[in-house]
Amino acid sequence: MGVSKSIFLAPLCLILSALLGLASFVRADNPIVQTIYTADPAPVVYNGRVYLFTGHDEDGSTTFTMKDWRLFSSADMVNWQHHGIAMNLTTFAWADLNAWAGQVIPRNGKFYWYVPVRRRGGSMAIGVAVSNSITGPYSDAIGKPLVENGQIDPTVFIDDDGQAYMYWGNPGLYYVKLNQDMTSYSGSVSQITLTTAGFGTRNGNAERPTTFEEAPWVYKRNGVYYMIYAANCCSEDLRYSTGTSAVGPWTYKGVIMPSQGASFTNHPGIVEFNGTSYFFYHNGALPGGSGYTRSVAVENFKYNSDGTIPQIPWTSGGPAQVGTLNPYVRQEAETMAWEQGVETEVSSEGGIDVGNINNGDYIKVRGVAFGDGAKSFSARVASATNGGSIELRLGSSTGTLVGTCAVPGTGGWQTYKTVTCSVNGATGTQDLFFKFTGSGTDFLFNFEYWQFSK
Numbered sequence: 001m002g003v004s005k006s007i008f009l010a011p012l013c014l015i016l017s018a019l020l021g022l023a024s025f026v027r028a029d030n031p032i033v034q035t036i037y038t039a040d041p042a043p044v045v046y047n048g049r050v051y052l053f054t055g056h057d058e059d060g061s062t063t064f065t066m067k068d069w070r071l072f073s074s075a076d077m078v079n080w081q082h083h084g085i086a087m088n089l090t091t092f093a094w095a096d097l098n099a100w101a102g103q104v105i106p107r108n109g110k111f112y113w114y115v116p117v118r119r120r121g122g123s124m125a126i127g128v129a130v131s132n133s134i135t136g137p138y139s140d141a142i143g144k145p146l147v148e149n150g151q152i153d154p155t156v157f158i159d160d161d162g163q164a165y166m167y168w169g170n171p172g173l174y175y176v177k178l179n180q181d182m183t184s185y186s187g188s189v190s191q192i193t194l195t196t197a198g199f200g201t202r203n204g205n206a207e208r209p210t211t212f213e214e215a216p217w218v219y220k221r222n223g224v225y226y227m228i229y230a231a232n233c234c235s236e237d238l239r240y241s242t243g244t245s246a247v248g249p250w251t252y253k254g255v256i257m258p259s260q261g262a263s264f265t266n267h268p269g270i271v272e273f274n275g276t277s278y279f280f281y282h283n284g285a286l287p288g289g290s291g292y293t294r295s296v297a298v299e300n301f302k303y304n305s306d307g308t309i310p311q312i313p314w315t316s317g318g319p320a321q322v323g324t325l326n327p328y329v330r331q332e333a334e335t336m337a338w339e340q341g342v343e344t345e346v347s348s349e350g351g352i353d354v355g356n357i358n359n360g361d362y363i364k365v366r367g368v369a370f371g372d373g374a375k376s377f378s379a380r381v382a383s384a385t386n387g388g389s390i391e392l393r394l395g396s397s398t399g400t401l402v403g404t405c406a407v408p409g410t411g412g413w414q415t416y417k418t419v420t421c422s423v424n425g426a427t428g429t430q431d432l433f434f435k436f437t438g439s440g441t442d443f444l445f446n447f448e449y450w451q452f453s454k
């Protein structure tokens, strides 16, 4: 019976896996951001949301040309709100280049942002910026480098006893004990001795005998200290070591994510959110992607029962949605799971709007809970030309049309007006697509925010 059952089930399994393969292709929401290239993820959970700080690779970069840092946030791990430029190089009057991999950490009701930048006329140094709000504005906390030894990629960890540590390095690995104020330190800079027992063996490189390369990220779980890092330049993979204290000794544990093609660097970040563990990294998976035009992505994973981290492959599907998105409250146009063709910009009404909209572009918002059904849709829009239309479609950008909202010219790209249209057939929980249509070669309109009503 077992045999006949499995023979009977085989074709069904094939059909199912084909369907699931198709579904995960359709649902492909990794990388997280498609409007620009992003790199060096630094996630932090705060107030029921995941805030994702990233670097920004300029379009068409052929080296690490990085001038500003970006912020995105999500309450459901699939729809990410763009907050725009959270800080740029001019924050540090003493720096001139290289807005590279940093991390934000909350403490004392403030937010501290540690970043590597090049000191004007000097070498790579670590600066620290501070803000009263996680979304900024951030300002230089001390007006000079916190440390300067030509090395990069700071990560900050606060132990249970309140002692904070900042680790950084490439090619070395260093730490200091930060004071309670988070902007000064006690004692001197310590160098962690890179042993193969602590950080694995790199083959055939006498100068760098261990796998440690850069991008350390330190945290603690169930009494174990984890240091995850980028290994083995220059086709980096992500590895980790564990320690019995914040300053080691460290024991090498192995590979988390193998190297993966278009981007020769990688950078890890791990957070716990809503009872699930999430692993952030970057790749070169967007069109035009390369080692200098990277994109941040995320996977969920489960620790093994002994606390070790499994190997995590990168996927185009990403994690499952946490809960659903409520369409009956104001949602920002720049909250999206995926998009095609659009960009974001600073809005005259505060925050960010979606622009660069051409005929055929779309925004996907995943897992929208319409419930018994929506009756109407309102959108805040502006157009210096003749506008166009927002088609409301379910399931895909060519899926069922449940409403069409005409957008008129409003007399300016930042002269906003609210338009409303009726909606028919939007029930249950659906992936919602805003499909933009119109004629002409100029952009159609800008899109600020939206809301359905019952």
Ligand SMILES: *[C@@H]1O[C@H](CO)[C@@H](O)[C@H](O)[C@H]1NC(C)=O
Pocket (backbone or CB within 6 Å): 068, 085, 087, 088, 089, 090, 091
């Ligand atoms: C950098 O940030 C400053 C301060 O927020 C702002 O005035 C300036 O326009 C920004 N520059 C760029 C190129 O974004």
Ligand SMILES: *[C@@H]1O[C@H](CO)[C@@H](O)[C@H](O)[C@H]1NC(C)=O
Pocket (backbone or CB within 6 Å): 273, 274, 275, 322, 323, 324
């Ligand atoms: C996860 O999120 C869902 C949906 O918002 C919520 O119902 C649930 O209680 C959360 N679970 C945890 C463990 O936080």
